[in-house]
Structures are given as C-alpha cells and as structure tokens.
Amino acid sequence: MALDIQINKPAPIPLKSEIAVYNQETELAETIKLLEAEKPVLITAYYSNGLVLLKALKTHLKKKFPNKSFQEQRAYRAEYHTLSNRVLAEIQDHKLIVKKAPEIGWFKKLYPELSNFLFPFPQIQGLNSSWQWYENGISIPVLRNKIHPYYGTYFPTRFDHLELFDKWLKRYEGAKKNAIDIGFGSGILSLQLVQHGFQKVFGTDINPNAIVGLTEFMGNTKLSRKIELEYTSLFGNFKKQTELIVFNPPWLPETQDSDGIDAAIYYNEELFPDFFEAAKKHLLPEGKVILLFSNLAHITNETKAHPIETELLKEGRFKLDRCYKKRVQTASEKTKRDQHWRDSEEVELWVLSHK
Template identity: 65%
Template sequence: MTVSKNTVNHTSKNGDNFQEPIQANKPEPFVSESGKPVLVFDGTLDLKRTIKILEAGKPVLIKAFYSDGLLLLRELQMHLKRKLDTTSFQDQRSFRSAYQKLSNLILIGIVDHKLAVKKAPSIGWLEKLYPENSDFLLPFPQIQGLNSAWQWYQNGITIPVLRNKVHPYYGTYFPTRFDHLILFDNWLKRYEGPKKSAIDVGVGSGILSLQMIKHGFQKVFATDNNPNSIIGLTESMADTKLSRKIELDYGSLFGKWEKQTELIVFNPPWLPETHSPDKNDEAIYYGQNLFSDFFSGAKQRLLPEGKLVIIFSNLARITKSTKEHPVEKELASGGRFQLEKCLKKTVKFASDKTKRDPEWRTTEEVELWVLTH
C-alpha cells in the first residue's frame, strides 16, 4: 500500500488529542549541480578512470545492468583499502567515511518507481516512500540500503527473545546481535515489582517494549525521535491488542510523557559522536548532552520505588573511542541515582567473516545497569 501521509497522535497543552502528520526519513533524490554533468557507466568504461572521476567529485550514472553498480562499488572498496590503513577501529571509521562520500556519487535512475537498469531487484520502498515522485535519481548505496530494508520488512527478522518476527520499517534500528536482549529478558523474568506501566526511551523497532508486554506489563509508553520508528510501529500494530498496550510518541527522550512510572528502560547508542551523524547513524552514536538530559528527565518521571534500567556496553572503551562511561559518571557525580546492580554478559565471539577487529572483540561485554532513587 502506498502511504502518502503519516500521522501520529499528539497531546496539546490543554490535554486535547490531535493528529499531526510526520514525514519519514528517506534518501534524498540526487540533483545534479550546474557544471557537473553525470557521466554514464555501462560496464565498458575503465574502472580506474571512473574512480578518478569519483575522487574529483563528479557523479557517475549506472545505466545498463544493476551488476555494473556492484562491480564499481567493489573496485572502489579495494582502491580505498589499498590507499588507506584499516588496522585500528578509528582507521575503519575513517575508511567507512571515505567510502560513503565517494560511493554516494554512484547513481542509479528510477522510472515509474522502478530501477531503470536491467536485472534489478524490485524495491517496494520506492513507491511507499516516494508516492508523489516516480522518476528521480538516487545514490547506488542508498538503493542497496532500500533493497535490504525491503527484504527485512517483507520477510521479518527473528529475535530470540520474542515469539513473533519483527518487520522493521526503513531507516529503523534493529539489532543484529542479541546478547543484550537476552540479558534484559533474564532480568525481566526475575523482576518482582509492579507492572502497571513502563517507559521505553528510544523504542526503535519495538523489541524492548514487546519484551515488557510479554512479561506482563500492562502499558508501555514508548518514544523515538526517528519518525520512521513511530510510523513503522504504528503501521505494524494497527488495530491489534498491542496498539492498546504500547502507546507511541514521536519526540526526543521522554517526549510528552510526564507521569511517573515504576520502570524506565533505555538502550542508548553505545559510541560517542565524533562528527555530525547521518540520520540513520543516530541510533549508533550519542551526542554530548544525551545522557545528562536523559538522567534529568528520568529523575522526574521515576516513582520513588521505581527502577531505571540502562542497557549499555563497554564498546566505546575497548575501541578507545572514549575513557568515559556515562552511567558511571552519573553515579559518581550526578547525585540523582544509586546503583542497585550491574549485570554483564560477554558477547559471543564473531565469526571469521566479521570485519571487526578480533583483538578488542574478545573483550566486549554488554551491560545492564539497574539504578534507583
């Protein structure tokens, strides 16, 4: 079904409910700048010369086969690996940044919501996200992302701690590793507090909220500052029982929720922001004020006997991204919370195919922090 407008529920200052349209995050169509003609790549153009053209900042259009784009991307990756060091975690981030910049100059045309090349996949997002624009250009890596996201959305993702698959909307974070979810599920099994309500800050694809409902919570108030998350969950829950148990709000941190609750759950990004992030990176990197704002808001909304659960990791420390641990910093100097317990679980060792550095990967742990007033 084509969606031309999405609405979410909001509450006005006088308490009236109303619906407000929100726009989904999506790749922006490419507009050629004056004086920068698009060079056509049909598989016959010399690859090395094409890469030099990309490095000069000039766009290249894939015109014949979808596989031509894949070929050019592979050659670009190999070129950058020969050129750049990728030994450390920081080097890998620099490599990804360079690759992202150049690869997004490789374009593909869309005509009537279909890719205008031969042997291309069918991607439903092109109609769903661009109902009023049937002919345009997109960077090839964005097409790859849309294609993968459509497969996940259509086929669903199996999550070990849930009974049913989740169907993540485009641009919505979902986990590819599950150690932290298992840690949270085990904690929920032992939780003996009241289960009238909870707040899930940064709901993403809804997994933590679904876990809490599974373990008997009557109501979960869930927020996210990513419109795609709210649009996707609103669509997937529709008129089911879940839509009455999980109430959504599009907003930062706690959004419109002001009432106190017995449980607040937060699975924040695990790495500090080092540059202005892409919209799709906001679930991965945290900004300078995120945790101080979160703890301040949580203090106001947690009932006197309530619990604050933060799901985190030692990833930033072992990759030397920062020496500072935001939860430890709050406990040491915030004066708002005290530690009840901290549970840790070693992350399963990655496969040989992983691109992560095994030297630090073997010491990675996920953490579940339980704080009280």
C-alpha cells in the first residue's frame, strides 16, 4: 500500500535563548518550583541529571496524590505528565549532547530534516525504550517470531487476552477465507489469524504509526500479501462480507480528563454502537464477531455499564454464542502502583453471531 500519511511524533522544540538549567549542583526544590510555574528547565552535563530531577518530581507529587485509588493514580500521572514535559534536553546532529546519553535512532528516522532542537526528557525516555523494542524485538508467547513495534504503536505487555484468543482459534472450525481485524495496533491479532490459516486479513487502524510500522515489518514477505492494511476507523472502505470480525477495543470509558497519555485504552460513547452497526452489515450469515475485552472498568469503578452486554440486551443485532473468561496474572511485585484490584481482573473473549 502507498504510505502517503503523516505519522504521529512528538513536536521538537526550537532552541531557546533564555532557559533555566539543571545540573548536579542545582537545587532540586527550586527547580520543581520553576516547573510548577510553567517554566521550562534544560538538563545539562549528564543524562543522569534528568533522571534525578524526574525522580525528585515523582517524590514531590506523591505527597500531593496518595496514589491509593485508580482515580488518584490517573490524577498523579496527568500532573506528572504536565510537569515532567517541561524538563528538556538538547539534540544536536540527531544525538543528545549531554554526556553518557543513550543512542536513539528515532531522532534520525523521525526528524531527518532537523539537526538542532530541544526535546522533553520524558519523551526522550519513551523514544529510548521504543528504539530498544524496535531494534531488538519483543517476544509474544502466541507468535512464532518477535514483533518490532514502531514508535507510537500500542503493543501489549500482558498476554492473557492473546492466549485466550489463541485457544479459541485452535478450536475454530469455520471458514478461513478472510477476516477483518479492527484497530490492529502492532498487528498481533492479524499475525495470529494468518498463523492459524486465514488466507487474507484486512486490518484497519486510526493510528498512522501502526500502518507504517506493520507495513515496514512485513516488507515484501508473504505476510504483505496476506495482510492488507487501511488507515481508517472501523471498517473503512472494506465492502465485502466476511466470516470473522475481530476487535480488541479500548477497555475503559473516556472521561473528561482523558488525554493522550492512555489513549489506547479509553473508548468514547460512540465507538461500540458504531462498531456493532457496521459489523452487522459486514458479517456473513454464518460468521462470527470476536471481541477481546476486560472487566477492568467495573472493578475500578469507572462504570457499571458493559458495552457488549448493553448491545446484546438492547439492540437485538447479535446473539451471544459464548463468553470465555481468564483471570489476569498478578501484577509484578516490582510495580509501584497500588493494584489491589488486579486480584479480581479478568479478560473476556466474546463470541457473537447474527440474531
């Protein structure tokens, strides 16, 4: 496919003539006050100085946000996001100029036309992690080969729902001519479908980075002939009916303070009604709709409503064949968030057919 699309990437910041600096001799408390006063701060000397400042900022904010409830965790992350992105570092010739900084290939790949600019330090951390994942690849238990997620593309860090889908695919006895993967992200579900014998998979996503990343990953291999991608929402220009529609939607409802920090896991109120309306038209008479979901919103008191249950009870378009559930593995002991609610979290695989 032609890739005449603009990818999402952090906006570089022009060099500033006057800006406060932070190094190992600077007072941390005074620097944090500058950040709270909406003043940018430039990291100088060593890369580690940026890490020290961000650690101090987290300690400062934890006194303000106890971080006990899911809502407090979200408020803490939002405030940290705002303040930490005022911490800047300088890029010159696609490299960080501070000492002992990591090599990050994204600077050259994403900003080939720029040579000297500033960049928020948390974004630098994100680019660094992303580059390591992209370069080294990530092993996914349900796939034979590693994936190499492109910058700004969602990929899972837990695999319970993927394992649930893989078990279902092993039992699936229907036709395997084609399938549609809505919001394919890093392409894992599409790759699972091909791995289990589907001849053709049509994938859509509203994230241009997902399109660019999976297209680059497939290259000119056989996968590029089995998986066809479109930069669009829901079903896009795909007009044919299909035997299988797969959708792994966001798991939490959008709120007033939702923003780009967790965009991959929040859904607006139109998403599910629009999906089910379109799915009804695109599904063959004997076809199946597969939705991968979670009880996360319910156990964190975000909402009592379940969008799939609402569809089945009120709209009359689909019937439930079966709902498979799997208890989510306990959060890592290394996590610093209070995640007591993880003990009751389950992932869900819903199998629907025409009513």
